[in-house]
Structure formats: structure tokens, C-alpha cells
Amino acid sequence: METLLTKARRTEGLHMDAKPKVISVSKGRQITLPIQYYRELGINDEVECLLRDDEIVIRPVRRGDDFSEEILKDLIQQGYSGDELLAEFQRLRAGIRPAVKQMLDEAYQAGKDMNHSSSPEEQLAELFSDDSGEQGA
Numbered sequence: 343m344e345t346l347l348t349k350a351r352r353t354e355g356l357h358m359d360a361k362p363k364v365i366s367v368s369k370g371r372q373i374t375l376p377i378q379y380y381r382e383l384g385i386n387d388e389v390e391c392l393l394r395d396d397e398i399v400i401r402p403v404r405r406g407d408d409f410s411e412e413i414l415k416d417l418i419q420q421g422y423s424g425d426e427l428l429a430e431f432q433r434l435r436a437g438i439r440p441a442v443k444q445m446l447d448e449a450y451q452a453g454k455d456m457n458h459s460s461s462p463e464e465q466l467a468e469l470f471s472d473d474s475g476e477q478g479a
Contacts, residue, residue, distance in 0.1 A: 375400070409438060 365373045375385070388403040413434050414427075422430050452469065460468070 410435060 363376045363379075365376070367373055379385075383402050385402045389400050390403050392399050410431075413431055417427055417430055417434070
């Protein structure tokens with residue numbers, strides 16, 4: 343069980359007392375995660391890897407965070423059942439990750455494209471306005 347002291351040492355998922363580790367990369371581009379990281383993060387047989395600026399982020403794959411319950415409730419409300427329900431559920435669930443990635447890419451690009459000479463208030467208004475320049479409801 344995690345103690346209050348251990349919780350207090352955490353900042354954005356990292357132990358403050360954990361020293362950076364230098365990891366060798368094999369000729370086959372493989373790395374071995376330090377056992378401390380593996381255990382602490384509860385990694386099983388898969389990790390998710392992504393690029394963030396000039397960093398590689400490796401994090402555990404978390405199952406169940408894919409809106410499955412919400413999708414099923416909505417489909418049942420729409421009258422789907424049996425094999426039709428299963429097929430539509432699989433189709434919608436498969437589209438979540440690409441949709442979220444596209445949203446993140448668009449948000450990143452919007453942030454890069456913003457005119458940084460404007461005030462934070464103007465930048466916020468620009469982000470939340472529609473194409474006509476009117477703020478959305």
C-alpha cells in the first residue's frame with residue numbers, strides 16, 4: 343500500500359527521488375526498462391509509445407479507458423441488439439483512438455499557429471471562436 347510520503351514524492355507520475363537512468367539501445371533498436379520503472383508503473387505486456395517534442399514517452403497501456411460503457415449505453419438506447427450491437431460497438435470503438443489523435447494533432451497545430459504577439463485573452467477567444475470569428479455557444 344502506498345504511504346502518504348510516497349504519494350507526496352510523486353510529481354506528474356514521477357518519483358522525485360528517482361534518478362534518471364541511461365538505457366542502452368540494441369542494434370535492433372530495443373531497450374530494456376529498469377525493473378523499478380516496470381514495477382512502479384504496473385506495466386504488463388504492452389506499453390504505449392509516443393513522441394512529445396524531443397522526448398519519447400513510454401507509458402503503460404490502460405484498458406477500459408476507451409468509453410466502452412458510454413458507447414454501449416448509447417447504442418442500446420438507439421435500439422441496437424445482438425450481432426448488430428456488437429458490430430456497431432466494434433466499429434465505433436475502433437474509431438476512438440484515431441479521433442483523439444486527430445484532435446490532439448489539431449490542438450497542437452492550433453497552438454503553434456497562434457499569433458503569440460496577442461494577449462492571452464485574445465488567444466483564448468481565437469481558440470474558441472468559429473470560422474466566422476463569432477464565439478461559439
